[in-house]
Amino acid sequence: MFRHTKRLQFEARPERPDPVYARKLQELIGGAYGEMTVTMQYLFQGWNCRVEGKYKDLLMDTATEEIGHVEMLATMVARLLEGAPSTVLAESVKDPVMAAVLGGMDPQQAIVAGGGALPNNSQGVPWNGGYIIASGNLLADFRANAAAEAQGRLQTARLYNMTDDPGVREMLRFNLARDTVHQKQWLKAIEELESDGLETPIVPNAYLDEENQDHNHTIWGLSDGTDGPKGGWSKGKDGLEYLTDPQPLGGPGTAPAPDPALYGTYSATQDAIGTVKGKAQAKAKKATGK
Structure with missing residues (x-):
């Protein structure tokens, strides 16, 4: 069960509207390493976790925090879009959508979202559930989590340098700090998984004798x-x-003859050459034992 508190986790109030920066900030919402990704990644890892207790709690605590980060960023985007498309551009272009394009904002923010945030990246590409990793192996997942937080913090740092708005920077300083904590916690959780004897450094720790x-x-x-x-x-x-x-340890990568009904280009001579070479190499390998 989730509950919504009608207060932001941290203040998200820019000093002035900036539709161009609002578009840039979309990357932290719906980009591959944005807050929607880590939210859903941690939720599915937590829901799929078979170990009740501290690891599952850590996943669910962090996932729920990340939902709040999406809300903060969406609020900031909406406030940065206040008054956009700009009146000046709309006057000259006579079309608010064209004004949005010329003003540098994502026109979908005007057309689809009515001047609000979208579950998209900074280029308007929709967020994709394929971005998330939830394998069921906590060590593999926690390593992916640490990497995701590192990429997210890197992008946040870059965006911090792209604005001089005090209100935006204040929120991003909070985000940077939380990304720092999350990197630390996943790295410590990786150590603890190993010290608890649940996992070893190689994932998975099976077939090591058979490989x-x-x-x-x-x-x-x-x-x-x-x-x-x-x-x-x-x-x-x-x-x-x-x-x-x-x-190279293998023979020629010759594909087999295609099904005649598929009408693929095919040379019986080439196939024969590949087969002969492959058989010769296999015979030589068997003879030498290598």
Whole structure:
């Protein structure tokens, strides 16, 4: 059950209208790393969580907070759009929608939302449920959450530098602080999952003995340069081995002949060549045991 309190989590009142900035702020509402994404991500992770107690509570607490962030931003967008499309532009263009375009605001804010916020990003692209991650594995999900909060804070910081409005900046300072807390909490929750013995660093911690042991510790050096092996990931007892000249391990990627009814272009000769090469490579591999 959710309840709505008729007060904002933090004040969202600009000093003056700014329809151009209102459009920019839409990214923090309906962008891939906006507040709608983390709201729905944490809600579905919480609803799908099979571990009652502290982890589920953390997810639901944070998800509910993020709903409030959507409300704050939507309120700020509406207030930034006050009086838009601007009277001056509307006078000259004689069309408020065209005035909105020339004024830099999203015309859908005028056409669809009546001068309010939308569940869209800064380009007017609708929010997509495909942005969210809710896998059922808490370690994988918490890592995704920390990354989402980092991306969200990065975008908030960029938007902070795009305005000098004291009221907008005051709200964004609050948002920056909450994104800081959320990054910290997910990183600590990751540590606790491991210390509680619920998860180990590799997700999932299954099939570690069955996976190909020849290929679970090598980094394929497939780009120019020689600095990759200098990283800390190549050092120590758990270091990974850098392959400086990795070679392909499979045969030609020849697709099989298409169904005749599909009328795909097909060369029987080429297919035969691919098949012969593939069989020869398989035979050689079997003979050498590699």
